[in-house]
Amino acid sequence: MTQAGLQALLSHWLRNPMQLFTMIVGLSLATALWSGVQAVNAEARASYDAAAQALGEGRFAQITSANGAIAQVDYNRLRRAGWLVSPVVEGRLDGVRLIGLDPLTSPSGMSPMGVREGGLSIDVLLGGALFATQDTCGQWGTKDVARVVTPDAAPGVVITDVGTAQRLLGLENVLSRLLVSPTQPIKQTPLNEVISDLTLRAPQDGSDVGRLTDSFHLNLTAFGLLSFAVGIFIVHGAIGLAFEQRRPVIRTLRALGFPLRRLIVLIAIELLVLSLIAGAIGVGLGYLVAAALLPDVAATISGLYGETVSGTLQLRPEWWLSGLMVAVGGTCMAAAASLFQLARMPLLASARPRAWAMQAGKGRLYQAGLAVALLILAALLGAFGSGLTAGFGMLAALLIGAALALPVVLDRVLAFGASQAKSVIAEWFWADTRQQLPGLSLALMALLLAMAANVGVSTMVSSFRLTFTGFLDQRLASEFYVYADDANQAAALQTYLTARVDKVLPIQSADQNVRGLPSEIYGPTAHATYRENWLFLQAAPDAWARIEAGEGAAINEQLARRADVAIGDEIILAGNAFPVLGIYGDYGNPIGQVIVTETTFKDLFPEISPLRFGLRMNAAEVPALTEELREDFGLAAANMVNQTGIKAFSLSVFDRTFTVTGALNVLTLAVAGFAILMSLLTLATMRLPQLAPVWAQGLTRAKLGRIELIRAVLLALLTTALALPLGLALAWTLLAVVNVEAFGWRLPMFLFPMDYARLAIFAVGAAVLAALWPARKLARTRPADLLKVFSNER
Amino acid sequence: MNARLLLLLLLWPFAASAQGFAGLGTATEGFGTPERPAVFDFPRDHGPHDDYRIEWWYLTANLTAEDGTAYGLQWTLFRSALSTEGGEGWASPQFWMGHAAVTTPTDHYVAERLARGGIGQAGVTVGPFEAWIDDWQLVGSSFDTLNMTASGPDFAYDMDLSAQGPLIFHGENGYSVKSADGQASYYYSQPFYRIEGTLNLPDGDVQVSGNAWLDREWSSQPLSEDQTGWDWFSLSLDDGKLMGFRLRQDDGSYYTSATWITPDGETTAYPDGAFQADPVSYSDVDGRQVPTQWNVRLDTCGVDVDVYALNPQAWMATSVPYWEGPIIIEGSHRGVGYLEMTGYE
Known part of the structure; x- marks a missing residue:
């Protein structure tokens, strides 16, 4: 009997290979998205580990x-x-x-x-x-x-x-x-x-290299988590649909007396095998995605931090494991709910079309309550939580809450649309769209999350870029940097250079604990370079003038946050107290930093003499000076840094980061679009009984098809409209909560409306592409099939 | 032999593919070869011979604490040249390795140090005599009066040595043959050091005194290609001292050599076959079977003794691992000594 039951279940796929295909592709794509992002992450991490181990740093x-x-x-x-x-x-x-x-x-x-x-x-x-x-x-x-x-x-x-x-x-x-x-x-x-x-x-607990790059990494990890959420929704949708599609088979088997328990076991085993196959395909696809993206990611990290990710990709066991876990775990989660429903549903009810979707619809009130609770939790965590866990908890609550709220919100919007309808067709359109919502909601949730993730990540990366460019301007304000090997050479260099460039800015620093935190004290020369380029996050009036007069010090944000130092508070440097007059952003630096003016620095640390010099000069003369220094002082290339070159390289690298972000954007949207396609395909066959009467009353098949497309655009637009604020909330959480908790500094958030508009177009485009085939199929439905609805009351 | 020929080269895995134990059977183009007759020039020959591939200053001591507990001690400095092409500073082909150990009846403490030649981190000078690697040193105004220190993560010692007899030359006046093929080394010893000082052990400091034996040996290819390891004995007996070694060949046969030393320093060298050493029982040491009880005979001198390891677990877990530890002697003669065994896989 078991064999017969299995044959019956499997024969469904034989008769509907397209359904099998869509389910496996859905599962594979979700796995691919997850494992692709993970692969990039894992490779980057492994490279850091190798680098850190190699250098013995930390x-x-x-x-x-x-x-x-x-x-x-x-x-x-x-x-x-x-x-x-x-x-x-x-x-x-x-x-x-x-x-x-x-x-x-x-x-x-x-x-x-x-x-x-x-x-x-x-x-x-x-x-x-x-x-x-x-x-x-x-x-x-x-x-x-x-x-x-x-x-x-x-x-x-x-x-x-x-x-x-x-x-x-x-x-x-x-x-x-x-x-x-x-x-x-x-x-x-x-x-x-x-x-x-x-x-x-x-x-050190973590290596310097690791800490510097952790921020970028954390961003990638967050993207990985988001893609996981998107993936789980898609897997859930795919499995739910597989159940829905096989209702008749299941009903018939049960009516023939096939034991429910054995049926459940058979389905569970079948799904496990299918999810393993799909998972394996997905990991393979993810590998291809990662292989395509990795050179850009590697270049990004190399440009940002001077550390390189290996350009070669190895299939690591952890990707296989995590990729298969997403496929199998997602399948288990989805199947558990479906099997539970299967076990609970009355024998005959299971034959009703859309029973599964309606069953899901019944829990809507419960779902709305849960959504509200999660969103409140997210707000509470944002307001009162502390620590990285709270940051990620907030992220999760926000995402799940918003996804759960989506069908409810859409339902209310559609109800409002129906109330405003002026014609019969419009009224039917709104009502029909609303009625389809339960069947489409999972796919739409996936679209919402994909969109939100893209908005969030774009905002994050672009904000990071702007901040980083500003940071480069601030830190590499001089055109040329020269490093002396020892104090004698430094003194000779200073005399030599003073005659040749606009201004020689000695760079000197001392290590000292400030309020118990390891910090570097810098003593720059009073010069417009610093006044113009070092921008304060917070400052007392006339901060630079007073610092140059030796009246106080500026500190970096890390020190301010960790040691809880505010403007006007005093810090002790080499036994002397200085009021803090300014706090500046110091992105990526793991330790505290203090700036006092050169004369003050010399009083505090008379034994330290500068070995490094920043040179303000005409950028065009840098190559010539490089050559002169090489000849007159025998300075190695390692001792001379042309700042313009570094900046240009860093920025070009950032442009490649956008390639990566763009590619991942397209991929997530493609996956979400596929989920919509699957949902629409499934719904299309079930909806014939609803469409037939409308057709019989005179709406042509072509017009029905167009309405289908309009519906897809409308739903995609509504979802996008909700995704935008969600994405921004996501980005804010990452930049202002998670980053602060993880690294002690906050990335300023900037908005990029053009990026969002482009994303919205992508999202709607994905939805239109997904709806195109079902709409075309509908427009070409044979009239005989539509007529059959009336002759054949199912 | 002491031929404790260890190591060195073996610092690296290339020992695995090389000939004989620790690559010591590898042919040596360009390096010096020991020749008859051996002529020594002291104090210069107490110092390094850079044109030979390997060389060592190898000191072992049998010690007794005031409460009668027996201890063993080792201080060794190896020099190894990777090539005959000389370079300066870091490019010097000379490598140095130090081994230090203290053996108690229950514990065995080991430390190893490695250093590049050419930068001053390790070396040997003769006027005055100073052999050092890092903070370990063997120094004195002459070779007869020395101070010796070493330290590891769990032990340290500081010892004073004074020679009570003359230098001893093995084989033909210091030309010591190691195989039937004629491989040889220059080999002399100072077996008459009176030693005393302090052992710093985890359980506390121990004042000890006893007898120390210093071996000096250098060569370029001391082993034949078919020799896989050796068992070396230094025995301090009631009526004299005996140095004997057995080189194991891969066909199961042996090459042996021995020197009998009278209390006033007169020596008799014995050719292959006169000295006999046979394992009596084995111990499981670091996962391998190592003979830690032996029957040793030199029939012409009436020596027929049983030799027991003070601590069978005296395993030197160093870059090139081997067994080295104090022994207790019973039978026709009584006494103490040191045993070194290499090449036990």
Whole structure:
């Protein structure tokens, strides 16, 4: 009997292959969307992990010096005093970050080279081998050193032996910092008794690189969550429809005496198998999506933070797992509700057309109540919640609440439309649309979420771009930056440059705890550059003038928020109290920052002399000066930064971010459009009994088809209109709540009406495309089929 | 041998493909080869011989605390040259490795240090004598009076040594043959150090004193390609000292060599076959079977003793792992000594 039942269930698909196709495609697309976003995310994260591990950043305590250079003899002195430290030399060369390590003493051994055991002997390294990924090797100019391509090396980074790095960077007998091994001997001379001017920094919880890029990551993660929500709705819709379509088969089987319990088990197994197949297809599709998007994402992150995501994509087990989980989990959720209804519904009721949709409709009041409750919860969390969990909780409540509210709101709008109808056809149109709402509501919810996600993400990315551009202007205000190797060279450079450029702005900083938070104190020269480019979020009157007069300090937003410092409060710098006169945005910086004027800085930290200089000059003269500095001072390329180039590159990279966002926009809308198509197709066959009388009264088939299209546009427009505020609320939550909780700074939100208009056109276009086929099908329905409705009362 | 020929090269996996234990059977073009007759020039020869591939300063000591507890101690500095092409600074082909250990009847503490030559992190000088790697050192105004320190994550020691007898030259006046193929090394010892000092152990400091044995050896290819490991014994007996080793060959045969040392430093070298060492029982050490009880014989000297490990778990879990620990001797003679075993997979 089981076999016969199974055959009956499966034969439905044989007779209606289109339904099977739409269900599998729906499930696959939802999975693809989710796993595609996840793939991009996972790849980016994995790359950061590799980079952070390679550099030993964060994982190990480090010994650093105030001027960024440690003499090699000091390394020996520390080793001989029992300190198990390992040298690191680093610098930028031809646009690539070059890091030199000593594999014999490095706490992570040879692993930074991306070399697994057995892959390499030490003499290869001694010969001066450079380790990098294929991409990084490719982008690097000629060097007299062998290259070893290792896919596991951190992207954008060339790792080599410490001696080779010193030679290439022109840093003979100088080290940049020391990694401190986690295991130290029991006998050890205290650090300050060995060398007094070195600082031991404890290992960090997260790496610097990671923290800087977390913000962009969080945005991607949020997009992943949104796409998950969209996906679940679509899966739910697809499974619900599969049930609806098979009502007659189920009714017949049950009428023949097939046990309900066994029927449920059979359907559950069938759905599990189908969802696994669809899930696997979806993961594959997601991989293709990710592969297409990844180069742009990689470039985005590389441009933003100087860290690179590997351009190669690997199918990671976690995508398979999470992709299949979305398909199977979504199916389970959807099937549980449907199976529950199946078990509860009277034997004969299950034969009624649209029984499933109506069953769903009955819970509308309950649904409206839940929606209101969720929206109130979201508002409460936004107003009183704290912590990242509250931020994400608010996001979830907002999204689900809005989705649940959609059918109710649409129903009220349609009822209002009906009340305003002037003609019979119009009245029928409104009533008929309203009547279809239960069957379409899941697809419309998916469209709402897709739209809202797109509005939210567009707003977020664009706001991020504007903020970041402003930040670049502020931080890279000078046209050219020069880094000296030591104090003597710095002094010579300062004299040399003063005669050649408009203004030399020394950049000097000291590390100090301010109100218990690790902070950097900067002492810039009083100059229009700062007054014009460093914009305050909040400030006392005449803030810059008073800071330049040494009357106070400006702090970054992170310090203000974390230490709860407001304008007018005092902070202690090197034992002296300064009132805070301004608070400025400092996006991406994980630690506190304080600005005092140069003279004040010199009083506070007389031992620190500047090694870096910002040069205000005619941008066109930068290349010539670069060449002169190279000849007169032997400055390496790593010591000179042309700001115009950096800015242009960063902005071009942002434009690529838009490609990614645009591609994901189109994908989500396509998925939502597909959900609408499936719903309409299913409804079309069921609606014949409702359409036949209208046709019989004189409305032509062509006109019926056009009405179908108009209906789709109307519903899409209404949904879009609701999605816009939802999307903006979403963006606000991400920028003003989640970002603050996660990173301690708030991204200002900007509005982009043109983007939203374009999205609305996309959404309506998707709905029209989805409705086109059902409408055409309707317009071509054979009159005989319409007539049959009257002869064949089902 | 001590031929504790360990290691080094083996710092890297290339040992796996190389010949003999730890690559020590690999041919060595361009490096110096030990030749007869061995002529030494002290103190210069206490220092490094950079044109030979491997070299070591290898000190082991049998110690006793005031309460009678026996301890063992090891301090070793290995030098390994990767090539004959010399470079300066970081480009130097010289590599250094230090091993230090303290063995108690119940515990075995080990530490390892690695360093590049050419930058001053490790090295050996002779005027005055100083051998060091990081904070570990063996220093003194002469080779006869030394101070020795080492420290690890869970132990440290600080010892003073003074020589009570002359240097001992193994084989033919310091030319020590290691195989029937004629592989050899330069090999001399100072087995007469009186040692005393403090062990810093997790349970507290312990004052100890005893006897230390320092081996000096350098070569370029000390093992034959078919030799897979060795068992090296240094025995301090009632009426003399005995150094003997057994090189295991991959066909199951052995190559042995021994030196008998009288209390006033007179030596007799014994060729292949005179020295006999046979495992009596094995212990499970770090997942492998290692013989920790032996029967050792040198019939011409009337030596027939049983040798027991003070602590069978004296496993050196270093880059190239091996067994090295103090032993207790019973039988025809009584005494203490040190045992080193390599190549047990």
